[in-house]
Amino acid sequence: MVSGGGMSGEGVGEPEVVAAAGAAVAVEEAVAPAPARELVVGYALTSKKAKSFLQPKLRGLARKKGILFVAIDQKRPLSDQGPFDIVLHKLTGREWRKLLEDYRETHPEVTVLDPPCAIEHLLNRQSMLQEVSELDLSDCHGRVGVPKQLFVNTDPSSIPAAVMRAGLSLPLVAKPLVAKSHELSLAYDPISLTKLEPPLVLQEFVNHGGVLFKVYIVGDAIRVVRRFSLPNVDEGDLSNNAGVFRFPRVSCASASADDADLDPHVAELPPRPLLEILAKELRRRLGLRLFNIDMIREHGTRDRFYVIDMNYFPGYGKMPGYEHVFTDFLLGLVKKEYRRRPSYSSCEG
Ligand SMILES: O=P(O)(O)O[C@H]1[C@H](O)[C@@H](OP(=O)(O)O)[C@H](OP(=O)(O)O)[C@@H](OP(=O)(O)O)[C@H]1O
Ligand SMILES: Nc1ncnc2c1ncn2[C@@H]1O[C@H](COP(=O)(O)OP(=O)(O)O)[C@@H](O)[C@H]1O
Ligand SMILES: [Mg+2]
Ligand SMILES: [Mg+2]
Structure with a gap:
């Protein structure tokens, strides 16, 4: 040493x-x-x-x-x-x-x-966002939450009723329970929900202007980059689309949005004080020092953020100045x- x-x-x-x-x-x-x-x-x-x-x-x-x-x-x-x-x-x-x-x-x-x-908390999509949902960051230069979500491990035919009971709105992102599996899909209608393969986490899709913030944590250090993400879904998409849309990994390196010509309201990074407190709380509650947070800003708002994914020891090689x-x-x-x-x-x- x-x-x-x-x-x-x-x-x-x-x-x-x-x-x-x-x-x-x-x-x-x-x-x-x-x-x-x-x-x-x-x-x-x-x-x-x-x-x-x-x-x-x-x-x-x-x-x-x-x-x-x-x-x-x-x-x-x-x-x-x-x-x-x-x-x-x-x-x-x-x-x-x-x-x-x-x-x-x-x-x-x-x-x-x-x-x-x-x-272990981050290896399972049901437990990974639990600490975020328990945080009260309502007055920290913005609000951070988790999209409404539901864990399903039942017969697929009962999913529409379970979704109704839980009060989740379509479209829903279906994510495999195991975090290292990236076979995600989007379901626009109740019938599609019956075609999904549990165990799954169903999460409300949040429009965010097609840009995601990858917040890297390395001990006390925080770095943020922009990545391209899924585009907004509108009413027309909802009534014209049926079926399960499988999507490949969208938050990959080739999709960096840092140099793109973006709407400034969409591109503006989350406020630093908000990230500081979020990272500090999660480090403490999870007992982790090496992880990342995938965050989106609800489209049309300035300060309403959602954490949708967290990864242990993410691809730091793509973080500028990581060395x-x-x-x-x-x-x-x-x-x-x-x-x-x-x-x-x-x-x-
Ligand atoms: O889940 P998202 O948000 O896509 O972030 C991923 C996960 O952290 C991956 O780990 P895992 O597959 O364990 O979930 C990781 O792969 P590795 O840890 O295998 O490298 C990726 O690193 P890159 O492949 O370097 O991008 C990183 O971009
Ligand atoms: N609730 C959501 N609302 C809108 N887009 C989402 C939501 N969840 C995931 N996505 C999109 O799907 C991508 C992959 O989802 P994510 O939960 O990050 O899984 P992975 O572990 O495969 O990265 C995200 O980067 C984002 O583009
Ligand atoms: Mg992700
Ligand atoms: Mg992930």
Whole structure:
């Protein structure tokens, strides 16, 4: 790890340069913490994720700042590898989870980003937005909520009645319960609802001018980008469309809307103070440090926002300047641990 002593990640060679500057500095050196060493970050990611995240610009900057990324072999006990200061991961499966939980217990000195029990909330679309819906952000430079939604795991023929009872209005977005599945569809009429395949979350479609805000969280840092999204649905669409419309992933990289010529009312980013409080609350309530929030602004309003999706360890490689944000975050974690500040290492409480 890079030790304290006022260094802010400039590079591991710095203490020697300072010591050479004169005797007065040498006295300070004598009481300074142990010499800096590399911060070792073990990562357990799919090969797709490793490629998109560990780009040469991140590896290069990390090396300069004294951070070394080391691949974890999932098949071997973690204790036989490393030693690590930090473990970054996005793998699924019960075996991996057990391995990681055991490792956390036997190696409390290692920061695991993030604890598997905390990530669990975001793996299921029924639980993922629960914390957002419980927040009261009615007077924070805007309002944030969750579209009306309903979890269905019944016989598809009973869906229209369940939707009526719950008071949801058409059209509805049908989302697979499992968050890593992206087979979404839009249902305009009650008959289409019977063609859906539970388990599902049905969410009211909110017109938002075809632009979505991807809010990336990396510890305390927040970055927002615009992405193209589904266009508004009008009364004509509702009466002329029948059937289930399946749509592929729309919030992908090629759909960045940051340079597009957009209606300024649609393009205006959510207010910073609103994002700050939202991110702070969710970090605390979920016990997560690496996630993103997909947010839309209700069309025709200035300050009515909805969170429609959250993802653990999203595609940070597409976040502008992510290499700086990430390396600063990793170094900052070490300083926090060094000062023995309370960390988020537990899911309890
Ligand atoms: O759900 P949306 O809003 O589309 O955001 C997605 C999810 O976070 C994906 O994770 P998951 O598939 O686990 O839900 C992630 O894929 P990976 O984590 O596999 O990379 C994507 O990263 P990119 O593929 O880099 O865009 C990111 O854009
Ligand atoms: N309630 C909604 N209202 C309007 N558009 C939505 C809604 N939910 C999802 N979408 C659109 O569908 C896309 C994918 O939905 P999302 O919940 O983000 O799933 P995924 O995990 O596949 O990204 C969003 O980026 C947005 O364009
Ligand atoms: Mg999404
Ligand atoms: Mg998602």
